[in-house]
Amino acid sequence: MTVSDALSRALDTPGDPPVRPLPPEVAELLRALAAPPRLAAHLRLVHDVACELADWLSGYCPGLSFDREAVLFGAATHDVGKTVHPAELTGPGSAHEPAGRDLLLDHGFGAERARFAATHAAWSEPGVSTEELLVSAADKVWKGKRVVELEDLLIGRIVEVSGEERWEVYLRLDEVLGGLGEGAEGRLAFQAAYPV
Template sequence: MPATDLLSRALDAPAEPPLRLLPDVVSELLRELAAPPRLAAHLRLVHDVAAELADWLEEFNPGLTFDREAVLFGAATHDIGKTVHPAELSGPGSAHESAGRELLLAHGFTPAQARFAATHASWSAAGVSVDELLVSVADKVWKGQRVTDLEDLLIDHLVRAAPGTERWEAYLELDALLARIAEGADTRLAFQALHPVHA
């Protein structure tokens, strides 16, 4: 199958359960970059989980200010630097983080949009926003991984933004959501595995 068809399949193929498509501007950029199909599938999965988190947050804590569009864009592009460092698709490495930020800036995206590529793995840094935490959580829980310190930071934001909300209440609500999302990890991992690292 030609490389462009493999990438299109990762970007557009229906999935079961249904999987949201990436924003058009991100799909166009991935096509322009001839991104690895595995990367496109991964970004789609994390974007889908980020949308679930955003849906839940809007309902659970309507008083918490966050930028839904930014979160979804960040989830859809957080690993885009792996087009520059494709070895990090199947092995460890963090070079893709700064490379992704620079790549997005070079393609006309704003620093606010590009920040997620650089911050998605450094969620413990000072001043990390709730938007960045949501992308980091999505990037972990899509595959069933739970990171207590990361989830605690998100709970801190939830409690601060909703006076009267008890920490245990926020914990239980978030934990139930993440446990439900994590239950679908095998299906998501199988979808990602359908798409080759190299076209």
Template sequence: MSLRPLPPAAAELLEAFGAPPRLGAHLRLVHDVAWRLTGWLAATYPDLRFDREAVLFGAATHDIGKVVHPRELSGPGSRHEPAGRRLLLAAGVAPELARFAGSHGSWDAPGVTLEDLLVSVADKVWKAKRVPDLEQLLVDRLVAVSGQEPWQVFLTLDDHLDALAAGADGRLAYQNGFPVAVG
């Protein structure tokens, strides 16, 4: 599988924290989907303003708290979210970038930015999980910028998310080929 490398700062953090190989694989997969999603958005909605580099860093580090809560690598849990934000802040990562570790699971909270939504969408669609309420929040933002009818934006976004989700089986197999434990 050909994946884009993580941003150097994110890769250095994973190494410094001793991240398990499966976590690194997962973050590369979500980062790759985020890269494709943000590139498509920039081309399709040229008036949409967002910080693509922040989204890519967020996608590359959103689950870094699983270093502290490794059981959440193969099971449910959200303790990694505040732990990841704290880890990133302690490592000197700017709060506006560290926030993604804490916000990717709470995309419906007040004050969520477009960048937060994009990290959350990438974190779902990489494995072909579609979340209508999350996607509707993104549709609403795109409607506001494009002036298009909501149904037009929905259909356009839905087609693109379907295309991104299409490779989920291969991505899941790739991720699961890496061990959960370090060493």
């Protein structure tokens, strides 16, 4: 099987349980970049979890305004810089973050959309948006990882708008993230089925 065939499979295979497809413009970009199939699978998984988080937040706290489409695009492209720094697919590194933003800008995506590639690991920076927090959370919980500092920031945003007690919001978010974490083993297996 060629890398191109493997990339097509990573982008198009439904998965079990089903994994949502990436937005067409992102799938097209990944094909044009000849992205590593494992990266495409990873981006689909984080995008899928981001859909779940965004849908939950919209229903739970409708007063908290955020751009759902920006969250989904950000999740679908957050690691695109790993096409430039493929060693970071299997090892540590952050060079892919500014590289991803630059790559998206070079391909005609605006700065508002490209920012997620550079900010998905910077949730504690001043001025981080709710959209960026959701992308960061999806990028952690897809594999069952929980980050207290990140979750506290999300809880704070919800409390500001909802007027609920912090502990109530914590319990709700914990339930959602815990449920998403339960699917981590299947998601990790889906990703691992594709070559780097």
